[in-house]
Amino acid sequence: MSQHIAALLVSLSAFSIGTCLSWTGVIRFAWEPTDAVIAVGQIAHVGAVIGALGIGPFCQRIGPRRILQLVAFPLFGSWLIVAFCATTYGLYLGRFLAGLNLGAVCVAAPTYVAELCEAKYRGSLLSSFFVQLVLGKLFGLILGASIEDPKLLALAFAIVPVACLICVSFVPESPLHLTSEGELEDAKISLQWLRDPSKDVDGELLDVADSLTVEPQVKIALKKLSIVLGLVLIQALCGAPLVFLKLATSISMLLDVRSSFLYIVITYVNQAAASLVCVQLIDRCGRRILLVLSTLLTYSSLMALGLFVCLDEPMSIPNLVFPITTCLFAIGFSIGLGPILWVFAGELFGARTKSWTVPIVVATYWSLDLLALKSETHFNQLFLEGDPMGVLVSALLCFFSIVFIYFCVPETNGKSIKEIDDLFIKDKIQQDAA
Helix, strand or coil: CHHHHHHHHHHHHHHHHHHHHHHHHHHHHHCCCCHHHHHHHHHHHHHHHHHHHHHHHHHHHHCHHHHHHHCHHHHHHHHHHHHHCCCHHHHHHHHHHHHHHHHHHHHHHHHHHHHHCCHHHHHHHHHHHHHHHHHHHHHHHHHHHHCCCHHHHHHHHHHHHHHHHHHHCCCCCCHHHHHHCCCHHHHHHHHHHHCCCCCCCHHHHHHHHHHHHCCCCHHHHHHHHHHHHHHHHHHHHCCHHHHHHHHHHHHHHHCCHHHHHHHHHHHHHHHHHHHHHHHHHHHHHCHHHHHHHHHHHHHHHHHHHHHHHHHCCCCCCHHHHHHHHHHHHHHHHHHHHHHHHHHHHHHCCCCCCHHHHHHHHHHHHHHHHHHHHCCHHHHHHHHHCCCCHHHHHHHHHHHHHHHHHHHHCCCCCCCCHHHHHHHHHHHHHHHHHC
8 A cells, every 4th residue: 555655646746747738738828829939838848858868867876756856846946937037038947947847757757656566556556647647737727727817827836846845755765776775774664664564575675686686688678668669659640749739729719718628628537537547457457458449549539530521621620529539539548558658668677777768768758749749730731621641641550550569569567577578588589599
């Protein structure tokens, strides 16, 4: 039970990410969509890339728990800058500092959760990161609709990183990090806190120490990295950030502000509910079946949207077809592709390689997310302007994504890090024999 509480408290850092990202959606309703406003919304992605790449070595040296504590300060400072600095460059600086937090948290939080939990709970606890991220977005949108004053809104958001800092302070440091620093007694105390107090943790602590003595195999680490980057690419190609962006802009043209806000909230509620379903099923059904189901639902909703627009007048989107298909997209995305990426980022890499592999995954994720947002024109042409190529592209991407998941993505459900490594070692031996 303690490991579940610890994972929940650590995952609250993802809640702060969600509130940070929701601010972009709030300003799109409140401000005119000029180039400066768009740049303010996107500069956090640049900071996230830099933050992810820069935090990796420090995460190994000072521990993921302490990283999560330290990065709360730049996010808190970013909200103060947004609140009290009225210039455009001040907003740029504030959002860049927020981006540094985004990248660092996406590296440190999955790393920490993977190191604190048992293999049988690892999938559900790691996928809770995505749940908290979605809940943070939902909370931010509701708060943004309730507080009209931008200064008060930023100050309200500033409370979130402070709460995260306090929550993380209640959990112990990662047993893996403490062991790597030679603090074996503290590592045992930490592991005992995370497990049942009456449970003998000496065997598990020995496994932790053994994982640090294993010589890192770069070729296997690169193969794991290519698999996770493949999932990142699938996420980017399905256009998740663009779909949610177009939801806000499209239905705001069709409805009044209150009704359009309600549809957006409903979409995020569906997304949160679907991600909670993933939390419940991932350690029972496994990762791959949820990924396949998620890919089918995600691309099917895009194909339905593209086909409908092809058969009707371009850009008319009558009967709110776009919000409905977006809700289906949100459910499909959140039942697999969204949360399981962070599961693999946390659990797939060994103790000696995660300091450089996880930052690469996170930096690639935010880079492609930014690239997708800058490809809004192409998205409109494919799915919102009656181009039949949109349906064909979605169908082909769905097919190739499922092929990639079936043949390349391993099933890691309930497996220890050593057992996961053995899967790749066996594949390497078979390839060498062939």
